[in-house]
Amino acid sequence: MVFHAFFLARLLSPLQWLKFRVRQRVQANPPTTNMRPDFPAAYTEWYFLGVLVVALVAYVMRHNTPLRLPDFIAGALQVVGWILLAECVVWVLYYLMLRAFVERYYTIFHPAEYMLMFPLTLVIQTFLLSDVTGYGVNYILQTFTGSPAVGGVFGTTLAIFRYLYLGAAITVVLSSHPGIATRTAQNISVIGAGDVTVNRILPALKTLGYERDEISIASLDDPEAAAARAAIGDAARFQITEPSKVLEIALREHAPTIIASPTLAHFTQLVTLATAGIPFAVEKPITEQRAEREILRAQGDSIMACGFALSYYSLEKGLPLTYFLNPLPNYLPFLAASEPGLLGGRALHALREEFGPVRSARIELLEGASRSPSGFGRLWTEVPGTLHTFIETTIHPLLMMRHITGPGPVMWQQCALGRYAPRAAQVAAEYGQQIAPTWIEATGTHGNIQLSLLVAKHVPDQQARRVAVIEYAGGTATCDFDARRTEFSDTAGNDRGWIAIDNDKFGGRYRQNYAVQMEMFMNFAINGWGAVRFDDFSRQLDALDAWDDLCNAVARAEIPVSDYDTTTITSQRPQLSAVN
Structure with missing residues (x-):
């Protein structure tokens, strides 16, 4: 019954007849595949602005001019005023409150459309109501807001509409307002x-x-x-x-x-x-x-x-090399270079083209005695005593190697394993457990790329080094992980520039270890990924698979684990054995 009543009321709406005529014309040559031609929201807005002008003119003529219209003209204008007033009321109640129940799949042109139209129709209704009833605008507004409360039919009717329109206003805000975005907690x-x-x-x-x-x-x-x-x-x-x-x-x-x-x-x-x-x-x-x-x-x-x-090497210590291999703009805020063009400019792309394909890669990660586990601290990185446990350290060079080679398995060819005897004896005596190998040297290939991996703990501090050397057809990239700097040279040894962590930016903020990737993480936590991931999630999974493959190959080949100490490691390294 209510829906039918609104249907009949809309038949009296000039706006609905305007829509009908426009759609009739558009239907003859439809611009879209919509079943019903669109009636642009701008037309509705212009229509109501026109009604507002009519209401204002009528209000001024009634209250501010001595002109008296003939009775039949005044009566006709009164009828038009009631029709327009009823149209506005029906528009508010139907479009803002009931339409979603009748037209289940309708859409509007913009989320703010109804939010902007609602106050406009309220202004129109105020002046039209003043025109047709003779009450002043101030009196109508005071009665509508209930301050003071006014009895009688007029006051009661406005009180009812006060609550109806309050519901309409709440509906508009809830359905149209996009909400206020909140930042992720800063804790x-x-x-x-x-x-x-x-x-x-x-x-x-x-x-x-x-x-x-x-x-x-x-x-x-x-x-x-x-x-x-x-x-x-x-x-x-x-x-x-x-x-x-x-x-x-x-x-x-x-x-x-x-x-x-x-x-x-x-x-x-x-x-x-x-x-x-x-x-x-x-x-x-x-x-x-x-x-x-x-x-x-x-x-x-x-x-x-x-x-x-997180990846301390590929996203911080080796970030200059990571950027050269995978030049994401997300890394640029943390980097400096010998020339601006190496950071996202033509010089970077020219150097990559000049260097050509990778021929070989050698990565060494030798941890000095002062950086290696002692006592109970970090014991969980050493036990159980299988090669798999060594992944806590080998993940770094393997992830950098994955950046260099691209996807696909590494064909491991030779491997040597060692275990630092003094630490092994200490853990066995104090905790009754064997520690994992602390030395691994391996060689292999990835397609036409020759690969060499050397990772060790407990080496003499003066021999500690962390470096990657990538030989290209047309040059060499040398990454010093401790300096967090990658230098480039051509085949003749001439300097071709460098990329490094910007240690001077923001008062030296990035000199602190881990500050780069911590800032990357917080940028992600607050702003999300954006168009592209800039961590090393998928590559880390590949690097972990490569480690499993190497461990399995070592187990099949039964590679022995040699004991070493700070004296023997300088004179006799564990010997490479075939793993295939």
């Missing part, structure tokens, strides 16, 4: 309080301007926790709790979260955070389990949509 949570958190993540966050109350660190109650509490001091809010409560703390904070716990816990924690829609970063390696990596590959678009895969 940050960290799960885990190991060496990386204490000596890398926390100092980087402090350098980026985070205060104590903005950083929450949750840790298990293990032997490292007491030392972590002493080291952290008042730099952050620190909580020691049981395993089941660590994630609860991060979920309660609902702030961007860094997963810096042991690798075994990563997958469960990142899935939980992803389900809650909390932006998170996960330390390397994402997971050691191939089954979990396959899940991430298949569902990475959903699970890692709000996840950032």
